Amino acid sequence: MSAPLPPIGMLAELTHRCPLQCPYCSNPVELLKANRELDTETWLYLFRQAADLGVLQVHLSGGEPTLRRDLEQLIAGLAGRGVYTNLITAGVGIAEGRIEAFAEAGLDHLQLSFQGARAETTDRIGHNRGAHEKKLETARRTVAAGLPLTINAPIHRHNIEQVPEFIKLALSLGAERLEIANIQYGGWALLNRDALMPDREAVMRQAEIVEAASAKLAGVLNIDFVTPDYFAIYPKPCMGGWARDAFMVAPDGTVLPCHAAHTIPSLTFERFGEKSLGEIWEDSPAFNAFRGTDWMQEPCRSCERCEIDWGGCRCQAMAIAGDAAATDPACIKSPHHARMAAFVAEAQAAAAAHDASADFHYRRITAGHEAAKVKA
Amino acid sequence: MMIERQRAIVSGQSVPRLPRHVRIQFDPVRQAHAVLSPEKVFWPNEASLDILKLCDGRRTVDEITEDLARDYDASPQEMAGDVAAFLQEWADKLLVRL
Numbered sequence: 001m002s003a004p005l006p007p008i009g010m011l012a013e014l015t016h017r018c019p020l021q022c023p024y025c026s027n028p029v030e031l032l033k034a035n036r037e038l039d040t041e042t043w044l045y046l047f048r049q050a051a052d053l054g055v056l057q058v059h060l061s062g063g064e065p066t067l068r069r070d071l072e073q074l075i076a077g078l079a080g081r082g083v084y085t086n087l088i089t090a091g092v093g094i095a096e097g098r099i100e101a102f103a104e105a106g107l108d109h110l111q112l113s114f115q116g117a118r119a120e121t122t123d124r125i126g127h128n129r130g131a132h133e134k135k136l137e138t139a140r141r142t143v144a145a146g147l148p149l150t151i152n153a154p155i156h157r158h159n160i161e162q163v164p165e166f167i168k169l170a171l172s173l174g175a176e177r178l179e180i181a182n183i184q185y186g187g188w189a190l191l192n193r194d195a196l197m198p199d200r201e202a203v204m205r206q207a208e209i210v211e212a213a214s215a216k217l218a219g220v221l222n223i224d225f226v227t228p229d230y231f232a233i234y235p236k237p238c239m240g241g242w243a244r245d246a247f248m249v250a251p252d253g254t255v256l257p258c259h260a261a262h263t264i265p266s267l268t269f270e271r272f273g274e275k276s277l278g279e280i281w282e283d284s285p286a287f288n289a290f291r292g293t294d295w296m297q298e299p300c301r302s303c304e305r306c307e308i309d310w311g312g313c314r315c316q317a318m319a320i321a322g323d324a325a326a327t328d329p330a331c332i333k334s335p336h337h338a339r340m341a342a343f344v345a346e347a348q349a350a351a352a353a354h355d356a357s358a359d360f361h362y363r364r365i366t367a368g369h370e371a372a373k374v375k376a
Numbered sequence: 377m378m379i380e381r382q383r384a385i386v387s388g389q390s391v392p393r394l395p396r397h398v399r400i401q402f403d404p405v406r407q408a409h410a411v412l413s414p415e416k417v418f419w420p421n422e423a424s425l426d427i428l429k430l431c432d433g434r435r436t437v438d439e440i441t442e443d444l445a446r447d448y449d450a451s452p453q454e455m456a457g458d459v460a461a462f463l464q465e466w467a468d469k470l471l472v473r474l
Binding site: 006008009052053054056057082084086108109111146147148150171176177218219220222224 | 381382383384395396397399401403405406410412414415417467468469470
């Protein structure tokens with residue numbers, strides 16, 4: 001295989017600590033405590049290597065990245081190298097003056113999550129009373145600081161009917177982008193799938209609403225629609241292709257092709273410090289495992305879409321087909337495709353029967369292991 | 377706080393500029409100009425880049441078209457349609473302000 005092209009984007013999960021406990025969090029089920037986090041100097045060193053390597057955009061995420069007291073310094077380090085910085089925050093408990101300080105340090109853009117368009121939904125899903133009000137305040141302060149704002153709405157059964165309200169909320173807050181992001185069922189969301197999966201009618205209504213609103217609001221609000229895999233015909237090009245132009249770094253410096261890659265047991269991942277970012281990007285067996293198309297089996301191998309969707313999500317193939325090199329079961333050509341609809345039906349049945357599996361396992365640093373055991 | 381915004385429609389008198397959160401940057405690694413925006417990186421071709429570089433918040437679309445026509449040895453009438461269509465598309469994506 002020829003040397004890979006340089007990466008464009010990097011997701012930096014600065015911490016796993018978070019004031020919210022959303023049951024679909026994209027962090028691993030086994031979360032890291034604060035004492036495992038990289039220190040300021042190491043992050044700054046990593047960011048310099050990322051810039052040298054060709055990274056143009058860094059998404060500062062978590063957990064809740066603003067819990068890092070050195071966030072201003074980290075932003076300034078990236079801005080100093082001309083790297084575009086995007087802060088992905090829950091917007092709860094950000095101290096007075098800090099958003100202005102982020103802007104001053106060179107932050108380019110802020111993405112703020114809303115778990116619901118209504119206060120009671122936001123507070124319940126995040127398991128944090130008063131969170132919604134605090135988020136509204138964060139949005140106001142972001143716009144007042146002159147920063148461009150994206151509202152991120154993770155969508156599932158409990159808020160899918162609020163999509164029109166999310167659109168109104170984004171407009172009322174002065175956001176220019178809105179992400180209607182149907183949640184991805186990996187990690188915590190997989191544990192909570194029966195409690196979160198919407199039904200087909202709601203998904204179809206949602207798609208129509210988003211399509212109509214996108215057309216009507218051209219030039220006013222950009223709506224990014226992340227469609228739900230379980231109702232799809234073809235998979236999404238997950239991460240734009242495995243190790244193709246982006247990667248992520250966990251709070252302890254582990255470098256992964258995507259945030260769920262650790263769910264693939266055959267792979268081992270390297271940590272920054274033991275190796276440079278460049279060495280990991282080019283030579284890591286985990287990065288090379290599913291790069292390009294050589295690893296593909298049928299039906300991907302001979303499929304005319306293989307360089308459109310790159311086989312879809314490796315982690316979803318692992319979770320549902322039991323083989324990380326299989327076709328993503330979201331694809332209609334996958335022999336496991338029918339299982340997606342069966343899981344949807346199972347979730348609806350559990351919800352209708354008020355089955356305990358339709359209750360949330362909230363994301364907690366200590367709870368993941370227990371919840372995983374219960375589910376198994 | 378309700379912010380009323382409307383879609384901007386490009387005209388010869390529009391004065392386009394890039395918003396603060398969209399920037400053109402030369403990437404030394406790839407030896408190419410990138411347009412950086414929230415969540416997306418664009419690699420504009422030479423013609424697009426020439427238009428974007430003139431979106432400085434001072435020149436009107438008519439002036440930009442005249443400048444480009446000189447550089448491309450074409451008539452402004454020939455170029456006007458393409459320039460307007462390009463700017464409308466980028467304005468609709470909120471990557472250019474009119």
